[in-house]
Amino acid sequence: MSILVDESTRLLVQGITGSEGSFHTQRCIEYGTKVVAGVTPGKGGSKHLGVPVFNTIEKAMAETGANASLMFVPPAFAADGILEATDAGIPLIVCITEGIPVLDMVKVHRYLKGKSTRLIGPNCPGVMSPGKCKAGIMVGEIHLPGNVGVISRSGTLTYDVVSQLTSLGIGQSTCVGIGGDALPGSTFVDILKLFQADQDTKAVVLIGEIGGTMEQEAAEFISYKMTKPVVAFVAGSTAPPGKRMGHAGAIITGSAGKASEKIKALLQAGATIAPTPAEVGLTIKKVLESL
Amino acid sequence: MKIHEYQAKALLAQYGIPVPRGKVASTPTEAREIAAEIGHKVVIKAQVYAGGRGKAGGIKVVNSPAEAKKAASQLIGTRFVTHQTGPEGVLVSKVLVEEASDVAREIYLSILVDGTSRLPVMMASEAGGMEIEEVAQSTPEKIFKNYIDPAIGFQPFQGRKLAYGMNLDGGQIGEATRLMANLYKLFIDKDCSLAEINPLVVTADGKLLALDAKLNFDDNALYRHKDIQELQDKEQEEPLEIQARDWGINNYVKMDGNIGCMVNGAGLAMAVNDLIQYCGGRAANFLDIGTLNNTERVVNSFKMFIADPRIKAVLVNIFGGMARVDVIAKGIVEAYQQMDIPFPVVIRLAGTNLEEGQRILAESGISFIQAKDFYDCARKVVEAAKGVMK
Numbered sequence: 001m002s003i004l005v006d007e008s009t010r011l012l013v014q015g016i017t018g019s020e021g022s023f024h025t026q027r028c029i030e031y032g033t034k035v036v037a038g039v040t041p042g043k044g045g046s047k048h049l050g051v052p053v054f055n056t057i058e059k060a061m062a063e064t065g066a067n068a069s070l071m072f073v074p075p076a077f078a079a080d081g082i083l084e085a086t087d088a089g090i091p092l093i094v095c096i097t098e099g100i101p102v103l104d105m106v107k108v109h110r111y112l113k114g115k116s117t118r119l120i121g122p123n124c125p126g127v128m129s130p131g132k133c134k135a136g137i138m139v140g141e142i143h144l145p146g147n148v149g150v151i152s153r154s155g156t157l158t159y160d161v162v163s164q165l166t167s168l169g170i171g172q173s174t175c176v177g178i179g180g181d182a183l184p185g186s187t188f189v190d191i192l193k194l195f196q197a198d199q200d201t202k203a204v205v206l207i208g209e210i211g212g213t214m215e216q217e218a219a220e221f222i223s224y225k226m227t228k229p230v231v232a233f234v235a236g237s238t239a240p241p242g243k244r245m246g247h248a249g250a251i252i253t254g255s256a257g258k259a260s261e262k263i264k265a266l267l268q269a270g271a272t273i274a275p276t277p278a279e280v281g282l283t284i285k286k287v288l289e290s291l
Numbered sequence: 292m293k294i295h296e297y298q299a300k301a302l303l304a305q306y307g308i309p310v311p312r313g314k315v316a317s318t319p320t321e322a323r324e325i326a327a328e329i330g331h332k333v334v335i336k337a338q339v340y341a342g343g344r345g346k347a348g349g350i351k352v353v354n355s356p357a358e359a360k361k362a363a364s365q366l367i368g369t370r371f372v373t374h375q376t377g378p379e380g381v382l383v384s385k386v387l388v389e390e391a392s393d394v395a396r397e398i399y400l401s402i403l404v405d406g407t408s409r410l411p412v413m414m415a416s417e418a419g420g421m422e423i424e425e426v427a428q429s430t431p432e433k434i435f436k437n438y439i440d441p442a443i444g445f446q447p448f449q450g451r452k453l454a455y456g457m458n459l460d461g462g463q464i465g466e467a468t469r470l471m472a473n474l475y476k477l478f479i480d481k482d483c484s485l486a487e488i489n490p491l492v493v494t495a496d497g498k499l500l501a502l503d504a505k506l507n508f509d510d511n512a513l514y515r516h517k518d519i520q521e522l523q524d525k526e527q528e529e530p531l532e533i534q535a536r537d538w539g540i541n542n543y544v545k546m547d548g549n550i551g552c553m554v555n556g557a558g559l560a561m562a563v564n565d566l567i568q569y570c571g572g573r574a575a576n577f578l579d580i581g582t583l584n585n586t587e588r589v590v591n592s593f594k595m596f597i598a599d600p601r602i603k604a605v606l607v608n609i610f611g612g613m614a615r616v617d618v619i620a621k622g623i624v625e626a627y628q629q630m631d632i633p634f635p636v637v638i639r640l641a642g643t644n645l646e647e648g649q650r651i652l653a654e655s656g657i658s659f660i661q662a663k664d665f666y667d668c669a670r671k672v673v674e675a676a677k678g679v680m681k
Contacts, residue, residue: 076515099511101512102404102484102509103482106441107441110410110442125612137612138612142642154562155559155613156559157562158558159610159612160559160610160641160665163610163641164665180558183406210561212406235561235562238546238567239564240546243544244510245577246556246557246558247557247558248510248511250561254427259565276566276666277665278566278666
């Protein structure tokens, strides 16, 4: 098993005809993901990379049975794209787009309330269940099927951590990039719940960073609800306050946003903290051996 | 994006929020003229993108136009240091000259987007004039919060709740409610990330007035607010950060060490800086090179390192995903061909098109220190910066 995406995922790509959409859709197909439809308004009826393209998500879902969407829509139009996919009732949206205005996301979250659609991202590398389905822009080859769940606010740092795991022979059940924005569709807690319930996940690696309070909320969940071990690393110990460190959400605005506060909360919750980002693999290895 | 207080107050006034009578001055003479025009006791306020001005001497109350000129001359042209600036401070090129107000009470009022509820939240506190962080830590019960449903917007009952919570007088409740509704409208219309009036004062004659104001804007939404973009004062920002942006490197933050870093991805870039410190060094910058299709930004990153006299060694850590390792490698070789690289460079490459990237570096004959993994590159660059490794 795995979470969010697997062999039964029938992927639809919003913005399939754009340059990034094309490049990464091709990579997903090569990895073995079932890409069943593309959506680009105005290009309905054509084919792109051998995939049928539709004008609307509703039509694409009706004709292809798509059950997840991967989004490469430019930031100014991305919120509208999420709303359309939600309205069509798609169960999962993975939004790669970086740079969506915060107030657009406020509207999106208001609209998502009470609906069954789950949003991952925006500003994320996507979701990967090794050997089953790649719905994102991560490098496929560094992954290995296995039993460790990975959740992260970062892209490339996750690649590094995943390759540490793989090189130690530790496979992954699913790797979820929840994204670097201040208002992600799914939080650490949302994904921890899924990993806790997933039979094939034995332990979880959580990669947090400065800004917001998501790590503290994760710590609370870990201490009360999580029976599986969690290894965590929080990036940005050396980041200066008030400066946005690349990610829209990575800005220390209060004491809770500091890496030290997050690490303290995770430690207290019983998570094992990797001393450096280069030792996440070794840390989880020790934890797994002690199980 | 930040703007100056005088610009924020102009926006507040546009939205019907009362602000003190005043104007901005670029010279002491102008300050004197404005003070004469106002005709009463005035306040001279240094215009800088930093809080903590009062404590640092950036706000002066004066009694005559001549004194206004003198106070302005002591501020304009100086570099101003507060607990929020670096030791080098920020340049004061303008002062705001305002009518002094007779303050009876100070209130705190702000709107921001709350990450947990994912809703705009309006906060008010009777502890006006203090930093809200301090209030939140010492007396959190003194902060009143109202979450706003974006579908229906700010409602009068929410204003009443906050206004009564602030113990305002009967006659001020309606005025305060309208002021809050207007602030919310401004917040939404202009894509603010923070709209803060601190303090919002009640004057001796019972009127509400925004005595100080801070507006920050969502960088991601600036594309739809040309008017706000034009308000940006580049002089207030770190010169190296402006230079980086001009060279197409949008995610650059100056730090206080001597190791230049070029990394792809924000999380990895932060982690690299952490690891450098763990190994006993200090990064001179945070630099996420982002996704690139050509070598220009790589070459420009090296130009940045050369422009920064503090740099003793450079670390390149790339995990190719969207960014391709071969493109980065080509960029590094071009940088070596175009300029004399006076510091040791440690390179660690992984991910998409790695073999091709390694071949390009090997065949170019350039001199660099190769690192095999994340930890190795941090350790080596720290040694290189100390002069141990060349």
